[in-house]
Amino acid sequence: MTERVHVDHRRCRRHALCVIVAPDVFARGGDGRMHVTQPANADAAARAREAERYCPLQAIDTERRR
Amino acid sequence: MSAHRLRLIVIVGGGVAGLRAAERLIERGYDGRIEIVAAEPHAPYRRPGLTEGLLNGHVSPAALRLRARLEGRVRWHHGVAAVGLDARARRVLLDDGRYGPYEGLIVATGMTPRALPGARRATDRVQTLRTVDDALRLRTTARRVRSVLVVGGGLVGAEAAAALRAGGTAVTVVDIAPTLLHDAVGPRLGVALTELHRRRGVHVVTGATVQAWDHAPGEIRAVLRDGREIGADAALVAIGAHPDVGWLQDSGANAIDGVLCGPTTHVVGLDDVVACGDCARWPNLRFDTVPQRVEQWATAVAMGRHAADALLDGPRDARPFAPVPWGWTEQWGVRIHMLGRPLAGSLGAVDGDPDRLRGALATQDGDGRLVGAVVAERPAVSVALHRAIGAACPKPDLTDAAAWRPPAPVSAAPAPAPRGHEPHRPFVERRRTAPAAA
Ligand SMILES: Cc1cc2nc3c(=O)[nH]c(=O)nc-3n(C[C@H](O)[C@H](O)[C@H](O)COP(=O)(O)OP(=O)(O)OC[C@H]3O[C@@H](n4cnc5c(N)ncnc54)[C@H](O)[C@@H]3O)c2cc1C
Ligand code: SF4
Numbered sequence: 013m014t015e016r017v018h019v020d021h022r023r024c025r026r027h028a029l030c031v032i033v034a035p036d037v038f039a040r041g042g043d044g045r046m047h048v049t050q051p052a053n054a055d056a057a058a059r060a061r062e063a064e065r066y067c068p069l070q071a072i073d074t075e076r077r078r
Numbered sequence: 079m080s081a082h083r084l085r086l087i088v089i090v091g092g093g094v095a096g097l098r099a100a101e102r103l104i105e106r107g108y109d110g111r112i113e114i115v116a117a118e119p120h121a122p123y124r125r126p127g128l129t130e131g132l133l134n135g136h137v138s139p140a141a142l143r144l145r146a147r148l149e150g151r152v153r154w155h156h157g158v159a160a161v162g163l164d165a166r167a168r169r170v171l172l173d174d175g176r177y178g179p180y181e182g183l184i185v186a187t188g189m190t191p192r193a194l195p196g197a198r199r200a201t202d203r204v205q206t207l208r209t210v211d212d213a214l215r216l217r218t219t220a221r222r223v224r225s226v227l228v229v230g231g232g233l234v235g236a237e238a239a240a241a242l243r244a245g246g247t248a249v250t251v252v253d254i255a256p257t258l259l260h261d262a263v264g265p266r267l268g269v270a271l272t273e274l275h276r277r278r279g280v281h282v283v284t285g286a287t288v289q290a291w292d293h294a295p296g297e298i299r300a301v302l303r304d305g306r307e308i309g310a311d312a313a314l315v316a317i318g319a320h321p322d323v324g325w326l327q328d329s330g331a332n333a334i335d336g337v338l339c340g341p342t343t344h345v346v347g348l349d350d351v352v353a354c355g356d357c358a359r360w361p362n363l364r365f366d367t368v369p370q371r372v373e374q375w376a377t378a379v380a381m382g383r384h385a386a387d388a389l390l391d392g393p394r395d396a397r398p399f400a401p402v403p404w405g406w407t408e409q410w411g412v413r414i415h416m417l418g419r420p421l422a423g424s425l426g427a428v429d430g431d432p433d434r435l436r437g438a439l440a441t442q443d444g445d446g447r448l449v450g451a452v453v454a455e456r457p458a459v460s461v462a463l464h465r466a467i468g469a470a471c472p473k474p475d476l477t478d479a480a481a482w483r484p485p486a487p488v489s490a491a492p493a494p495a496p497r498g499h500e501p502h503r504p505f506v507e508r509r510r511t512a513p514a515a516a
Contacts, residue, residue: 027457066379068378070144
């Protein structure tokens with residue numbers, strides 16, 4: 013069972029709070045959108061989940077998927 | 079690890095801080111009971127979305143609902159308010175006559191809007207804005223009337239003014255300060271944002287206060303101190319809010335302007351009680367030792383999580399809560415970030431053109447440390463400045479937390495339960511320890 017981090021670009025307002033909380037997962041791409049690097053380890057995954065809880069637009073989803 | 083094993087944790091307040099605290103307890107592997115006492119009848123929702131979305135009809139209340147991973151572990155008591163705390167008996171007294179016994183307590187009751195003297199609140203014509211019900215009522219009113227007077231041009235007032243104006247309502251904002259958002263973003267961005275509102279057709283009256291109200295039938299007339307009169311079909315009073323901590327009076331806690339906490343979020347004067355979110359006043363040792371409140375979403379999330387940790391770890395082992403505050407507001411599509419303590423000194427431009435709402439201003443404290451910044455439409459700069467403030471003002475450690483002392487004598491030992499609220503039955507039975515198998 014893995015987690016897949018996903019940003020809903022219609023909801024995201026590109027505040028970049030997720031970059032502050034989990035810089036190894038979220039980054040602003042050249043197109044201005046938030047780009048996701050899927051977490052490489054458990055620590056990064058935990059930070060991604062934390063970013064999901066902070067996101068003011070609730071645009072991040074880290075639901076567990078099989 | 080746990081100073082002692084808690085089996086029954088009560089959270090008072092079902093906003094984002096309380097919700098994130100519950101989520102963190104579960105994440106930490108706490109396997110006792112969690113009871114949340116929540117005055118509002120609704121599941122937790124994104125309060126900032128009330129002005130940025132709900133008011134101008136872009137989103138529905140259902141879309142504001144907060145997701146959380148609670149794994150079915152939380153028992154909710156919606157529509158129930160705490161009215162007192164008997165800390166000696168470890169009971170939260172409830173407005174329905176019951177009480178909630180606890181072993182650990184998390185205070186997360188947020189704030190209530192301040193009323194303006196003379197203005198009858200919660201009528202159709204004079205409203206305040208904090209809850210989803212407030213926002214829905216204001217939206218209904220705005221659709222029926224032509225003009226709204228907004229008293230107060232802070233974060234809530236200015237965001238609401240933009241939303242109402244965008245929806246076609248004629249809006250006047252009256253604020254005592256020289257610009258809108260003066261106490262949130264400082265004078266320079268304040269000027270730029272005031273101009274932005276004016277360009278979009280908001281009538282902004284600064285440096286003015288409402289002295290008297292005239293509730294004529296079908297109309298409101300506000301008389302300003304300088305004698306001017308402003309007429310409108312309805313009014314929104316947005317002059318700030320005060321922490322909802324009245325229920326902690328006589329509990330042994332200091333609940334004068336928010337509940338006083340130590341650096342770890344433990345409530346000063348009480349055992350096994352922590353607080354988080356808008357209602358908490360605590361010293362952020364990263365900056366100084368003076369207890370302060372922060373009314374920001376991200377701080378409420380962080381503090382909810384931290385308070386859960388602090389409760390489980392106990393006062394000796396808990397880390398100090400010392401975030402670099404991160405707040406935002408969106409006005410007419412312009413994103414503003416407020417980092418650290420932007421008003422601690424005078425703000426100077428450090429990036430771009432802040433006067434045209436594309437750039438950043440930063441400030442230092444008396445020791446020359448970078449302590450705060452305000453950033454307009456520059457998210458990448460905001461990330462860099464947030465990191466730079468964190469580097470200039472390093473995280474305190476356990477020793478710093480242990481050395482902190484409350485500023486003034488805190489009130490005496492917990493008083494007995496307030497009279498008139500004699501609780502007669504608990505809302506949850508204390509779990510009986512199963513007799514040890516022979
Ligand atoms: C209109 C609006 C717009 C905002 N916009 C922004 C923004 O753009 N950016 C930003 O950073 N912040 C913003 N904020 C601030 C942000 O929403 C708050 O910082 C955050 O909601 C605080 O969370 P909290 O859980 O501490 O308090 P709250 O969200 O207020 O939750 C507290 C809950 O406790 C309940 N309660 C109170 N007393 C009792 C009692 N005695 N018993 C039981 N329950 C009780 C209340 O009913 C409430 O539901 C905004 C706030 C408002 C009102
Ligand atoms: S925190 Fe949320 S809104 Fe902000 S950039 Fe990240 S995903 Fe987008």
